[in-house]
Amino acid sequence: MKGKSWRILKDLVMIFVASLIYGAGISLFLDPNNLAPGGVSGVAVILNRLSGIDTGTLYLLVNIPIILVGIWKFGLRFMGKTMYAVILTSWATNILTPYGPMTTDPLLAALTGSVLLALGIGMVFKAGATTGGVDIIVKLLRKRYRHLKTGFLFECTDLLIVACSGLVFRNINTILYALIAVLVSGAALDYVLYGGDEAKMIYIITEKPEEIGRRIMKELDVGITYLRGSGGWTGNEKQVILCVVRRVQGPQVEELVKTEDPAAFMIVTSASEIYGEGYKDFFAEKL
Missing domain, CATH: 3.30.70.120 (Alpha-Beta Plaits)
Incomplete structure (x- = not known):
């Protein structure tokens, strides 16, 4: 029982750190440079430009229906950690927003932000949870299609969201930098999840x-x-x-x-x- 409690505490601490890293990638690099990185965070960035509501708050709101599906498919026990991760990520995104951008160079923002996102997602996955949204969808797809790597599935869903961001930002450079962020994030995520085992x-x-x-x-x-x-x-x-x-x-x-x-x-x-x-x-x- 003691060992189990220690594992749970370790997972919760890892999720907390991962949420800060993920939130930093959004608030300090991607969002202030108009880069929609894909996933629910990308959807939140797009909706922020349309509504003016805080990106972190939108991240939480968009996640709610997806989390309900996750509870239905995976059970409340698994989704408990995910809800914890989503709330922390939403909070971290909002509290870090005033400190951004760390750079106004869109290429540096795309590269750094995408690596931070991949690191955050990978840590959350290793703690037995997800950051909600597309993570849950990817988790469902991985249960059915075990031969497909996580990073590849993220890239497919993220590319669709980046394409939608093009309708909002109407800037080809912004879209191209967002694509770079998606591809780098997918590769970095596969390295975080699988590279250590090679x-x-x-x-x-x-x-x-x-x-x-x-x-x-x-x-x-x-x-x-x-x-x-x-x-x-x-x-x-x-x-x-x-x-x-x-x-x-x-x-x-x-x-x-x-x-x-x-x-x-x-x-x-x-x-x-x-x-x-x-x-x-x-x-x-x-x-």
Whole structure:
């Protein structure tokens, strides 16, 4: 029970920090430069120009019906964190507005604001919630289409909203900068959600499997697996070492193999969605 309470507290703190980051991206960079970043925040920016109501307040109002759908589909327990995130984001957006813009360069605003949005959304997702709005729609789509990445789905919905912003702002430069923000945000979000799991999967065919395997386990503190193989030309039986290491450890393995057996044959590939000790939990929810 104590561990569960600690996890909940940790998630709530993460959501609080993420909401401030997200709100900063909107209030300090995107909104004051007339950049509608997509999502409900983009809708709020557009409606702000049409109505004069605070962007943060509009963000909350637009989210209400979408949250009700989320409660129906995901349950009140999951949406409780989301409602907390939406209220905090609305509050953060409003209180930070007087301090913007941090820059009047639309390109810098698009790049910085979109990265802050992606970081905020990614942190909220990792805490088991969403920032409401399009996040909930994306969550629904991810449940049905597991092969589609989160960032890609955000890009599709955001591009539609950016197109609508063109009808309001009637400025091609503003639309193009908003498109840059959407694309950068999608790529950054995928990195936040998936980049940390990316690793290198290495196959090593060598005459010294014990020596190399022992050094990998001792020096890199990672597990290895010995596979049985046979040469296609010679038919000789050999042991093949299989290991998965973090990206930064890849060069260490290469150097280690080179010093132990310069004649070794090594295959290095990128790996993601890795489950097990040291990587993802099998029972953790896939975003």
